Every structure is written in structure tokens, then in C-alpha cells.
Amino acid sequence: MQNAQARSILVVEDSRLQRAILRRTLVEAGYAVTEASDGVDALAALRGAPFELVISDVEMPNMDGCELCQAVRGDPALAGIPVMLVTVLASPRDLVRGIMAEADTYITKPYKPDALLSRVDALLGTRHERVGEGATCTVSFAGESYEVPADPQYTLNFLLATYENVVDQNHELDLLNHQKNQFLGMAAHDMRNPLFVIEQFSALLTGGMLGEVVAEQAKLIDRIRANSEFMLRLVDELLDITKIESGTLQLDMQPSDMVEFVQRNLALNRVVAEAKNITLAFDPPSDLAPIEMDAGKMEQVLNNLLSNAIKYSHPGTRVDVLVAFSEGHVRLSVRDEGQGIPADEQAELFTPFQQTSVQATEGEKSTGLGLAISKRIVSGHRGRIWVESEVGTGSTFHVELPVS
Numbered sequence: 001m002q003n004a005q006a007r008s009i010l011v012v013e014d015s016r017l018q019r020a021i022l023r024r025t026l027v028e029a030g031y032a033v034t035e036a037s038d039g040v041d042a043l044a045a046l047r048g049a050p051f052e053l054v055i056s057d058v059e060m061p062n063m064d065g066c067e068l069c070q071a072v073r074g075d076p077a078l079a080g081i082p083v084m085l086v087t088v089l090a091s092p093r094d095l096v097r098g099i100m101a102e103a104d105t106y107i108t109k110p111y112k113p114d115a116l117l118s119r120v121d122a123l124l125g126t127r128h129e130r131v132g133e134g135a136t137c138t139v140s141f142a143g144e145s146y147e148v149p150a151d152p153q154y155t156l157n158f159l160l161a162t163y164e165n166v167v168d169q170n171h172e173l174d175l176l177n178h179q180k181n182q183f184l185g186m187a188a189h190d191m192r193n194p195l196f197v198i199e200q201f202s203a204l205l206t207g208g209m210l211g212e213v214v215a216e217q218a219k220l221i222d223r224i225r226a227n228s229e230f231m232l233r234l235v236d237e238l239l240d241i242t243k244i245e246s247g248t249l250q251l252d253m254q255p256s257d258m259v260e261f262v263q264r265n266l267a268l269n270r271v272v273a274e275a276k277n278i279t280l281a282f283d284p285p286s287d288l289a290p291i292e293m294d295a296g297k298m299e300q301v302l303n304n305l306l307s308n309a310i311k312y313s314h315p316g317t318r319v320d321v322l323v324a325f326s327e328g329h330v331r332l333s334v335r336d337e338g339q340g341i342p343a344d345e346q347a348e349l350f351t352p353f354q355q356t357s358v359q360a361t362e363g364e365k366s367t368g369l370g371l372a373i374s375k376r377i378v379s380g381h382r383g384r385i386w387v388e389s390e391v392g393t394g395s396t397f398h399v400e401l402p403v404s
């Protein structure tokens, strides 16, 4: 940077610590820094010596950052000095306040030193020039109308600052999301073993292998076992979803016989279906070539579709599985004669923990993760999953996989 030594910046900040941090960042980059602790203080400094840039906090006693900025713009001797606001930007209103005050740009706290310096550099290169003195225009934002200065230069600066912020924050959110997935994965993993112990020991107790258990006790132990089984399943689903979201889901693609695959899954669900007097039907197509898929993961998908069809249907109904080929795809469908899903709730079906107003018909447990996991597994196969459903008639869930 040329002549960085000569470039003087006024830092306006009521917090001593924040001021010290700002000063250090700027001084280390070669700028000359003067400090002021509020707007009034800052105006006095600005009238006493020349400055090339003002960096001001927004929230301050006496005169805040926006008021200071307005005062700078209102004073012909100071009006050209670029102003950068430092804000926590708690609401869109803060952004509009900055624009109305004619600040050139802003940066949100907490900021990275590099981001601050690159914005300082950009601002020092573009002196604030007012086009159309005093001209304003009306903008609608967050449900309200505002009269803002019609100066394209700093509107553009503000927009670019917002863009920069969003990119930074997205990056930050990605990082946090990754950490959250890691944490969730570890927590779910660590809960698995103790839960398994509870489930196994309660099974041992009800089995009577450790001495006689009276009926009342057996009932309670059975509840412990059933609940720990449910929690184990939930923990497994959480592990699945975190694995998938952190991008560590690995598919073991193998040629698989679709008919045999469906029949195996039907067998797994038959006991539960029979207990509800629901008929599971499958009419296998002839001469079906093997499909490339991860049969273990796809089993989770089909199992969830079958268990949903059974869970959300009334006794005495029927569930059909259909397999058909169409233009380079194989389509697997599970059709039920259940309650159907209201049209306005269908869009959210594949979102984690999303349950619709449709309840299980016999109080079966649900966590709202099955379809979210299914969707991610199907996407991993480069396929798609969707539903056709009508309240009172039933639902058909389709899964389409490419045939390579």
C-alpha cells in the first residue's frame, strides 16, 4: 500500500476494548489512527484535523454512528469523507438506517481483520462523491417504505458490502453446520452403547433368566425395553442423517436383483402388517435386469416406505409394491389405501423431523426422520423420490433409480 503512513483514520467506538482491537489492526496495516469514544467526540476531532476515513460503531451513547454519519454529510467541509459503520446488524432496519444516514459501507461484528482491511482499502480508493445533491427515492424493504438518498455510488457500495457479508456468513454457517453434524454424530454414537445395554438387560429380566419377575414388574420392564428399542432406532437414524449431511455416506454399489430385494423387504414387514390385518401385495415383473445399487441403504428406503404405508393405514386395507422400467430408469412404488397426506403438507415431507397432521392409526412411534434419510440415500444413487397422495384415498411413494 502506498503512503499508508500518511492515511489517517478516525476510529469511533465507545468500547475501549473494541477500540483497541480496531486500532491495532489498522496501525499494524500502516494507518495513522485517532480515537474517539462517541459521535460528539468524533465531530470535534473531524473539525480539528483532516481524516481520510471514519470507521464508527453504530451503538454509542450521546451521538450514535448513524447520527454521526448524518452530521458528517450535513457539513460541507466533511461531507466527502467516507464513513464505514461497524454494526451487529440485528435487523434489516439497521441496514436501512445506515443507508439513510448515507454511510458508504458497513461491516458486521464480529469481523475478520482481513475483511476490515480490504474494505478500508476499497473505501480509501473511492472517495465519497455525491451525485444529485439531496435527491431521494422511496424503497420498500421488510414491509416498510423508506425515503433514502438516490446516490448510486454508496448504494452500490452498501450492496457489495451486503453481498460480502452474506458470502462470509454462509461460509461460517457451513463450518458450524459441519461441526454440528460432527457433534451430533459423536453424541448419537456414544448413546448407542448404553442404550443397547439397557435394551439387552431388560430383555434378560423379562425372559426370567435372572429369577422370577412378577406380572406388574414384567409390564414395566417391557416398557423399558420398548422405549430403549425406540431410542436405539432414533440414535441410528441420527447417525445416518449426520453421516449423510457431513458427506461421509458411502455407497457400496453392487448389481442387485430388484425382485429378490423387494421380496426380502416384504418378508421383514409382513408380521407387522398382519398384526394390523393389512395385506402386502407384490406382482413381480418378469425378466428384470440387475440394478446397480447399495442394497443395504436402499433397504432402509423401502423399509421406511413400507413401514409408513402400514403405520398410516387403517386395518383391513392393502399395500401394493410395484416395480416398473421406464426410459433408463427403474421405478419402485409403494401404494397404500391409507389416510392420504394433505396437499399443503407434502412439500415438507422429506425434511428432517417433519411430521404431517397424519397420525399413525394404532399409536405407532414416529420420529419424522425416515423420509429425510430416504431422500438423501436416493439422491446419493442419482435418483429421485416423490409422493402422489390424496386425502381419503391413499398415498403412493415413488422411487426412481437410473439404470446405468
Ligand SMILES: Nc1ncnc2c1ncn2[C@@H]1O[C@H](COP(=O)(O)OP(=O)(O)OP(=O)(O)O)[C@@H](O)[C@H]1O
Pocket: 237, 304, 308, 309, 312, 336, 338, 339, 340, 341, 349, 354, 355, 356, 357, 358, 359, 365, 366, 367, 368, 369, 370, 371, 372, 395
Ligand atoms: N404412507 C403415508 N401415509 C400418510 N402419511 C404419511 C405416509 N408416509 C409418511 N407420512 C407422513 O409423513 C411424515 C414423515 O414420515 P417419515 O417416514 O419421515 O417419518 P415417521 O414415519 O414419522 O418417523 P420414522 O420414519 O423416522 O420412524 C409422517 O410422520 C406422516 O405424518
Ligand SMILES: [Mg+2]
Pocket: 304, 307, 308, 366, 370, 371
Ligand atoms: Mg417413517
